[in-house]
Amino acid sequence: MTDSTIIYTQTDEAPALATYSFLPVVEAYASTAGVAVESRDISLAGRIIASFPERLAEDQRIEDALAQLGELAKTPQANVIKLPNISASIPQLKAAIAELQEKGYALPDYPDDPQTDEEREVRARYDKVKGSAVNPVLREGNSDRRAPSSVKNYAKANPHRMGEWRADSRTNVAHMDGDDFRSTEKSVVLAKEGSLKIELHGDDGSxxxxRESVPVQAGEVVDAAVMRVAALREFLSAQVERAKKDGVLFSVHLKATMMKVSDPIIFGHTVRAFFPKTFASYGDKLAAAGLTPNDGLGGIYKGLESLPEGDKIKASFDAELAQGPDLAMVDSHRGISNLHVPSDVIVDASMPAMIRTSGHMWNKDDQEQDALAVIPDSSYAGIYQAVIDDCRANGAFDPSTMGSVPNVGLMAQKAEEYGSHDKTFEIPATGTVRVLDDEGELVLEQAVGEGDIFRMCQTKDVPIQDWVKLAVTRARATGDPAVFWLDETRAHDRNLIAKVREYLPLHNTEGLQIEIMSPVEAMKFSLERIRRGENTISVTGNVLRDYLTDLFPIMELGTSAKMLSVVPLINGGGLFETGAGGSAPKHVQQLVKENYLRWDSLGEFLALAVSFEHLAHKTGNARAQILADTLDRATGTLLNENKSPSRKLGSIDNRGSHFYLALYWARELAEQTEDTQLAQAFAGLAKTLAEQEQTIVEELLAVQGSPVDIGGYYQPSPEKAAAVMRPSKTFNEALSSLS
Incomplete structure (x- = not known):
């Protein structure tokens, strides 16, 4: 590849299907500026296949595209458009493996309880694929997420519906007050580079x-924390009782996709807490059958079908469901509850949706109801309680007047908690976990009990310096206050505060308002300003980056998919992300059932524009800058003309929005005066698309309403998916005429 190459990622679900429709537009328009567009398969299926080349036929093997992109992200040439991908929970991973096996891939099953060296090696390969395997590899820079002015202005002029908040709302957040990751955390700044070893010293002398070796750098912040299982179980049991007493829905909010070791375990303890009698009576039988609460009720119920006492155990579950508090539902029509699948309720998407909907979740009768949101670790749970308290006191936010909270996020090089997967362990025996340096000297230690969850996190110094620099840059560019969300009472944050105070004087901060506040105080400060229509830059760590860049966009814009997400890579490249993918599964189901894809590619349009702009600045390609500027204007027109996908069958869907963007973009290119040759090249296409608009729309609408076959969920057939996503012969022919 060259400096004039854009890498477009092939991912999963609705974003991947939309790419079949939109990528041909991108390739055709980019070619007029001498820009090559190449795709790389980093889908869940692709990552699984790349993990087992020796088991597959020659024509089935594919390269490890994620590893290649990880190396590319460290170079100045990187220009990557990253679409949302599946952060696979174990049920999703198993489903993808089964689909690929049915297609003839000789892949091994996922070993739940590996007993042999071969099974352990297979498990290790799959564990590298599950959870958030993609983002930590590609994010070799910190995050700049914000709502583009065109999107923000559209949201103000066309405000989405916000649920009414009542002063007597009983919705609240519950979190632990001790013995969790936050309260047990210890943190150090390393004086020299080297490696660390993590050992468990058992009380029995073993x-x-x-972990044999964890490479570390000088100046790096290293943390060790433990969630104590006895306290967790006591807390969860108390919340089940509290929800029943308060007459509200019980719901647990975790991120089992990203925190792929710790949160499935916590989820499993939640399932156990809700069904204590069933697990007391049948827990051993379930375990012997390989049925674990960590995978959720859905996996257990399916496994019960083949157990001799399955009906009896299912009846026990049903009895405790009837006796306990009402459960929040994911899909009440299908009986899928909050406890069915660990990846169904993801905290950064589920909490904003609850807050937007009057503090309600859905009950088994498909009615809205107040809820108790259980977020066991107290590190960030308080920010959601602050929002709920604000809405209870002041009512729902008004998208037509509210300000904005863009984010500068510390995420480079697997920063903080999201880099802890390979250093997180469920402790097998009581003792002490010790972190030792190269010379065997103690760095950190934590007393642990059997079943406790220990994790060690790292935050390198270079990303912290870059994070501070980016915060100052954004504050200077906007004139808005920048607030570091850091808590002096938390061990990790104290070390980051010291570094922020060390690195801020290296930049020109004259005339800028830069503050350091605890997350709860920063939230209150930002909410006061947002209600006055004022903007506040949140400068946060990796987890809060995730939480806030769903929370505020969902309130401001109706969805986080409309955010501009730029990752200025530390070594000079650019990573351009295209929004969240949390609703992608439902969109695929609707496409297969009705040949209608509601997915909104707006995030892709925004990312593509800044990708062209980045390339233009790096290479001096004037035409790439024209493509960026005209695409930005075309996106504004698309919003103003209301050509985004509709919710209603019989209206334009994702494919229709791609056509209209192509039309408006061609029109802008034909009318621009900076490059007459380029204008002439697009004049014919703009004319054809305008004249054939009715025909093209009719061709796109004609296919709706009937089931379609895309050849697979995790690995669609490229031919079938392309045929489904490009049904307008007229549009396809017009596009091909450009090249």
């Missing part, structure tokens, strides 16, 4: 090496 020593178990948990």
């Amino acid at each position: 020593t178990t090496v948990l």
Whole structure:
């Protein structure tokens, strides 16, 4: 590849299907500026296949595109458009493996309880694929997420519906007050580079090496924390009782996709807490059958069908469901509850949706109801309680007047909690976990009990410096206050505060308002300003970056998919992300059932514009800058003309929005005066698309309403998916005429 190459990622679900429709437009328009567009398969299926080349036929093998992109992200040439991908929970991983096996891939099953060296090696390969395997590899820079002015102005002029908040709302957040990750955290700043070893020293005198070697750098912040299982179980049982007593829905909000070791375990303890009698009576039988609460009720119920006592155990579950508090539902029509699948309720998407909907979730009768949102670790749970308290006191936010909270996020090089997967362990025996340096000297230690969850996190110094620099840059560019969400009472944050205070004087901060506040105080400060229509830059760590860049966009814009997400890579490249993918599964189901794809590619349009702009600045390609400027104007027209996908069958869907963007973009290119040759090249296409608009729309609408076959959920057939996503012969022919 060259400096004039854009890499377009092939991912999963609705974003991947939309790419079959939109990528041909991108390739055709980019070619007029001498820009090559190449795709790389980093889908869940692709990552699984790339993990087992020796088991597959020659024509089935594919390269490890994620590893290649990880190396590319460290170079100045990187220009990557990253679409949302599946952060696979174990049920999703197993489903993808089964689909690929049915297609003839000789892949091994996922071993739940590996007993042999071969099974352990297979499990290790799959564990590298599950959870958030993609983002930590590609994010070799910190995050700049904000609502583009065109999107923000459209949201103000066309405000989405917000549920009414009542002063007597009983919705609240519950979190632990001790013995969780936040309260047990210890943190150090390393004086020199080297490596760390993590060992468990059992009370019985045994020593178990948990991680042989963790490379570290001078100036790096290293943390060790433990969630104590006895306290967790006591807390969860109390919340089940509290929800029943308060007459509200019980719901647990975790991120089992990103925190792929710790949160499935916590989820499993939640399932156990809700069904204590069933697990007391049948827990051993369930375990013997390989049915674990960590995978949720859905997996257990399916496994019960083949157990001799399955009906009896299912009846026990049903009895405790009837006796306990009402459960929040994911899909009440299908009986899928909050406890069915660990990846169904993801905190950064589920909490904003609850807050937007009057603090309600859905009950088994498909009615809205107040809820108790259980977020066990107290590190960030308080920010959601602050929002709920604000809405209870002041009512719902008004999208037509509210300000904005863009984010500068510390995420480079697997920063903080999201880089802890390979250093997180469920402790097998009581003892002490010790973190030792190269010379065997103690760095950190934590007393642990059997079943406790230990994790070690790293935050390198270079990303912290870059994070501070980016915060100052954004504050200077906007004139808005920038607030570091850091808490002096938390061990990790104290070390980051010291570094922020060390690095801020290296930049020109004259005339800028830059503050450091605890997350709860920063939230209150930002909410006061947002209600006055004022903007506040949130400068946060990796997890809060995730939480806030769903929370505020969902309130401001109706969806986080409309955010501009730029990752200025530390070594000079650019990573351009296209919004969240949390609703992608439902969109695929609707497409297969009705040949209608509601997915909105607006995030892609925004990312593509800044990708062209980045390339233009790096290479001096004037035409690439014209493509960026005209695409930005075309996106504004698309919003103003209301050509985004509709919710209603019989209206334009994702494919229709791609056609209209192509039309408006061609028109802008034909009318621009900076490059007459380029204008002439697009004049014919703009004329054809305008004249054939009715025909093209009719061709796109004609296919709706009937089931379609895309050849697979996790690995669609390229031919079938392309045929489904490009049904307008007239549009396809017009596009091909450009090249």
